[in-house]
Amino acid sequence: MEHDFHKWLRDHESVSQPVENLLIGIGDDAAVIRGSEMHTVVTTDTIAEGTHFDTSVHSLELIGRKSLAVNLSDIAAMGASPTHALVTLLLPNHFSITDAKRLCSGIFEIASNYNVSIVGGDTNKWAGKLVVGVTLMGQRSPSTTGWNLNGAQLSDRVIVSGSFGGSILGRHLSFEPRIDLSNYLAQRYQIHGATDASDSLSLDLQLLAQASGVGIDLTADNIPISDALKTADPQAQLDGALFDGEDFELILTIAPDVYEQIKADPMIPCPLTDIGTVTEEQSGLRIFNSQGVFQTLSPRGYVH
Amino acid sequence: MEHDFHKWLRDHESVSQPVENLLIGIGDDAAVIRGSEMHTVVTTDTIAEGTHFDTSVHSLELIGRKSLAVNLSDIAAMGASPTHALVTLLLPNHFSITDAKRLCSGIFEIASNYNVSIVGGDTNKWAGKLVVGVTLMGQRSPSTTGWNLNGAQLSDRVIVSGSFGGSILGRHLSFEPRIDLSNYLAQRYQIHGATDASDSLSLDLQLLAQASGVGIDLTADNIPISDALKTADPQAQLDGALFDGEDFELILTIAPDVYEQIKADPMIPCPLTDIGTVTEEQSGLRIFNSQGVFQTLSPRGYVH
DSSP: OOHHHHHHHHGGGGGOOOTTEEEEOOTTTTTEEEEEEEEEEEEEEEEETTTOTTTSOHHHHHHHHHHHHHHHHHTTTTOOOOEEEEEEEHHHHEEHHHHHHHHHHHHHHHHHHOOOEEEEEEEEEEESSEEEEEEEEEEEOTTTOOOEEOOTTTTEEEEEEOOSSOOOGGGHHOOOOSSHHHHHHHHHOEEEEEOOOSOHHHHHHHHOOOOHHHEEEGGGGGSSEEEEEEEESSHHHHHHHSSSSSOOOOEEEEOOOHHHHHOHHHHHOSOEEEEEEOOOOOEEEEOOOSSSSSEOOOOHHHHO | HHHHHHHHHHGGGGGGGGGEEEEETTSSEEEEOOOOOSEEEEEEEEEEEETTTTTTTTOOOHHHHHHHHHHHHHHHTTTTTEEEEEEEEEEEETHHHHHHHHHHHHHHHHHTTTTOEEEEEEEEEEESSOOOEEEEEEEOTTTTEEEEEOOOOOOOEEEEOOBBSSSGTHHHHHOOOHHHHHHHHHHHHHHEEEOSSSOOOHHHHHHHHHEEEEEEEEEESSSSBBBBTTTTOHHHHHHHHSSSSSOEEEEEEOOHHHHHHHHHHHTTTSOOOEEEEEOGGGEEEEOOOTTTEEEEEOOOOOOO
């Protein structure tokens, strides 16, 4: 539903004014608003009981951590640095002050790790389930261009950070958002397309391809598989990596010569893997499988 | 719960860095972040089914309108102008795309009226009740000082816009946030203390007094009563104005000589009423009743 609805929202964006200082609006991982020295980047993501976490299984500290981490991942996908956050809590009526503080301590800890100031919020008790919403602001240098969902260019390499699959076994709560990688690359290299893998690697690749008006060819054997799936059979590993979702790794498209420089850079702060090529739009999303055959890839993701 | 919890949050604000560019943080109606030309003001408020609205009675358009209007009221209380908003929707599973569009059309209409661009958001369906969250950004001139919850000064007049009470009969959904008044005053006059009456006139006056370290003396006969209560008996009118809540009028404290100038200004865009005086902290919140007797005022508000 979200993407159809966002298309409708984008079509209605023009009803409101002024948009002259809006560099990037609805549909990318975050909005970018022109500033005189630095641009302001802002995103919001909300996590809810039963959809994104389960309070009967997950600690309140890790739920709080996740609420900010998913937003940090969006800021990383824009080549920006996080600065300020606002936190919205809808707390079930049975929640105690101690419960609320445990939740917030998880938010504060990761905020401190990434130099984010919590500057406001809204707290209500209600007869519903736990909802934790975060709005995260950041700044981006005007010299950082690209890093757009619609920025992929023909013949770019498709590069991912980290590894994929099996996030539900724990990493969806404990992942490190790729802020360090994003800041390192944004200061030194020209990135074209960029997003984070939140819905699933296949779905987010499709979004990037559609927004950019390109196709993507993937090489199955090159897709990095998370340790959580290392004991599964090869097909389950590949399916997990493509379809599980909530990996919160960066997906970047980069000109081949720039990627050669990045590969030779010993200071890159996390593993990067070349998983494919940006192609013409009409070839769509394809995967070159282990038997050496190209197949059309039908994206799907985790249904919360 | 909110205010105790916010005090705890404020005490923990310092765990996160950098705060050097944060002019106003947790606890006021919005945060103010230093900018090179204009300061950025940001606030977030979420409304939820059963707490702030009832979808079996209220139209989705008016619910959408309210979600932005309550945030506009916070921006008005900071002497700022709204610019950009992000919208978070948690939609019940039974919601249709048509329902979502009706909700958003109410947001878009008031956004357009107040020159707000919707620049992003987050939409999920879930097994819970309708939640609509808005984060609203704005800008404030560095020459606008005051307009703080803790800005009330001894001997200030206590001034309110509009009238109070009976909001639940309809005005809580249809009120006009006091952006025009705020912008007019911010450009021309020095305002000291400022907040909006959301919880209730008495509760928000108490918050302002406590934050500022002052007391407030009110004159009961001067408190403007909304038309919705005009048929009630005098005590019910006064109680409604003091305790009902969701009036979303501005509460300002202004030096007496400045207020004399404002009274003589024919261009002020809405009714203003002088309802009391800022006094010393130890006298607390008092009300001079119709019988000419000072009584201690015990604040209370609408329990959602």
